[in-house]
Amino acid sequence: VSAPRSEVPRPxxxxxxxxxxxxxxxPTALAELADALAEQPPRIPSKYLYDERGSALFDRxxxxxxxxxxxxxxxxxxxxxxEMARALGPDATVVEYGTGTGRKTRLLLAALDRPCAYVPVxxxxxxxxxxxxxxxxxxxxxxxxxxxxxxxxxxLLPPDVPRGRRRVAYFPGSTIGNFEPDEARALLAExxxxxxxxxxxxxxxxxxxxxxxxxxxxxxxxxxxxxxNLNVLAHVNRRFGLAFDPSRFRHRAPWVDRAGRIEMxxxxxxxxxxxxxxxxxxxxxxxxxxxxxxxxxRLTEFAALAQTAGWRTRRTWTDAEARFSVxxxxx
Ligand code: TRP
Numbered sequence: 271v272s273a274p275r276s277e278v279p280r281p282x283x284x285x286x287x288x289x290x291x292x293x294x295x296x297p298t299a300l301a302e303l304a305d306a307l308a309e310q311p312p313r314i315p316s317k318y319l320y321d322e323r324g325s326a327l328f329d330r331x332x333x334x335x336x337x338x339x340x341x342x343x344x345x346x347x348x349x350x351x352x353e354m355a356r357a358l359g360p361d362a363t364v365v366e367y368g369t370g371t372g373r374k375t376r377l378l379l380a381a382l383d384r385p386c387a388y389v390p391v392x393x394x395x396x397x398x399x400x401x402x403x404x405x406x407x408x409x410x411x412x413x414x415x416x417x418x419x420x421x422x423x424x425x426l427l428p429p430d431v432p433r434g435r436r437r438v439a440y441f442p443g444s445t446i447g448n449f450e451p452d453e454a455r456a457l458l459a460e461x462x463x464x465x466x467x468x469x470x471x472x473x474x475x476x477x478x479x480x481x482x483x484x485x486x487x488x489x490x491x492x493x494x495x496x497x498x499n500l501n502v503l504a505h506v507n508r509r510f511g512l513a514f515d516p517s518r519f520r521h522r523a524p525w526v527d528r529a530g531r532i533e534m535x536x537x538x539x540x541x542x543x544x545x546x547x548x549x550x551x552x553x554x555x556x557x558x559x560x561x562x563x564x565x566x567x568r569l570t571e572f573a574a575l576a577q578t579a580g581w582r583t584r585r586t587w588t589d590a591e592a593r594f595s596v597x598x599x600x601x
Contacts, residue, residue, distance in 0.1 A: 284398050285428045287391065287419030300510050304547040307559070312551065314502050314536075316448065316562040320394070321505045327498040329371075334494060336486040339444055342594035343474050347374050350587045350596070351381035357585060357598055358470060363387040363434035365464060367421045367441045367457075369394075369401040374442045378472070379409050386434030387413040389427060393420045422457065427464075437465035444476035444594070447531075447565040451575060454565070458579035462601060471581065471599040478566045479593060481525040488523035488532045488564065496521035499534055502561050514544055522558065530571075534562040569595060 299315075306313040320328065332340040360383035366375060369390045379385055388405060392398040398416045406414040413432055419425035439461040446454050461471050489495055499521045503514040519536040526533050538553035545551075567575070572595070573583040581599035588595045 284395055284402075284416040284418035287417040287425040287427065289424035289426050300547050303506060303510065304549055307546055307551050308549070311558060311560050313560045314506060316534075317393070318502045318505050318509070319498065319561060321501070321508075324498060324501050324505060325397075327494060327501060330494050331490070331498060334490045334492065336490045337495075338483070338487055338591075338593050339476050342589040342591070343442060343444070343596065344373060344377075345589045346587050346594060346596050347377040349589075351377045353585075353587070354378065354472060354596070354598065355381035355383060358382065358438055358472075359436060360384050361386045361435035362438045363389065363432060363436070364438050364440050365427070366390045367439060367461070368392055368443070368445055369398055370443055372401050372405055374474075375405065375440065376408065378440065379405070379412060385409070385412050387415060387432045389415045389417060389431055391417045391419055391421045391425065393418070421460075422453075437469045439465050439469070439471040439473075441471065442474040442596075444474050444564070446473055447476050447567070448562055449565075450563065451565070455575055455579045458576055458581060458599075462580045465601065467601055469601050470584075471597075473572075473576075473597045473599065475572050475595045475597055476564070476566050477588070477593060477595055478530065478568055481527070483593075484525050484532055484566065485523060488534065489521065495523070499523075499536060499561055503536065510546070512544065512546055515542070518542055518553075519559070529563075529565075530567070531563045531565040533560060534564070535560055567595075572597060 302315065306315055331337050362382055363386045369392045379388060390398060390402060395418050398418060402414050402416040415428060415431050417425065417427060449457060465471065500516045500519060503516045503519065506512055507514050518540050519538055522535045522537050523532050535558040537556060537558040539555060541554050543550050543552045569586055576583055576597065576599050581601065583597055584600045585598040586595050
């Protein structure tokens with residue numbers, strides 16, 4: 271008995287969007303890693319959190335009782351997507367910065383009045399193709415145009431992307447919070463240029479709150495977040511043939527009030543050394559490697575940041591507990 275042929279369309283071929291003179295979307299990275307580890311404090315770029323195991327662990331984080339951001343943002347989209355769609359108007363081209371599971375995007379596209387095109391931009395090519403194929407199957411009237419590029423670097427959209435009536439940059443997940451304020455401003459300004467006059471942006475922004483709630487969200491009782499953070503060491507070991515010993519580090523995620531952020535750290539428990547690309551890195555007990563920042567904003571703080579990037583805030587939505595927010599920005 272032969273299985274019925276799958277109705278799922280072939281994933282659209284991602285368009286390589288790196289601007290001329292830019293390196294390919296995934297640059298060779300050992301030198302970059304060695305430089306990041308030489309910073310004070312030493313860093314491992316947060317992209318290494320997301321290998322296959324890391325992505326699976328992050329999916330589990332999103333379902334943890336302590337990790338509210340995903341649930342809160344979904345609740346906002348479920349409740350207010352219709353209002354967002356009305357404010358955005360018909361025939362929009364949505365440019366998404368990064369791709370997630372697509373749950374929020376689906377709510378937005380379903381609410382929009384005859385959206386013209388959906389253009390996800392992501393550095394993870396396979397993930398991008400799979401997510402694009404799913405959305406293309408669900409929204410046959412929408413042109414789905416995946417662009418393979420690192421959106422933190424200059425990139426181009428394919429010349430044949432339909433313009434629609436209005437371009438909308440979509441940036442959910444409070445990923446904006448993973449950037450330092452200056453980088454966040456630069457990225458918001460890039461979005462402003464990308465959508466052009468009359469364009470808009472929808473940005474998910476996690477809010478400042480009780481540090482106990484924040485710290486629990488980033489250090490859950492079941493230890494899933496600890497495994498997720500420590501997995502970055504196994505990933506760089508495998509990828510670059512290094513010898514980080516995960517048992518010599520502990521996950522810590524303190525709220526740093528003056529910086530308004532959670533800092534994801536891997537704290538060394540013993541004095542030891544690790545060699546990377548011919549350099550030797552020494553760790554004393556208590557020294558830590560930084561893997562990610564997660565900045566939290568007040569509504570007014572984020573509006574002020576957006577304003578310095580050339581946006582005005584037309585509306586904000588929050589969930590019932592005012593934990594998370596979605597900002598509609600206009601040029
Ligand atoms: N972008 C997510 C956030 O800031 C990433 C994240 C969640 C994360 N938990 C983490 C990163 C733990 C490192 C360690 O909420």
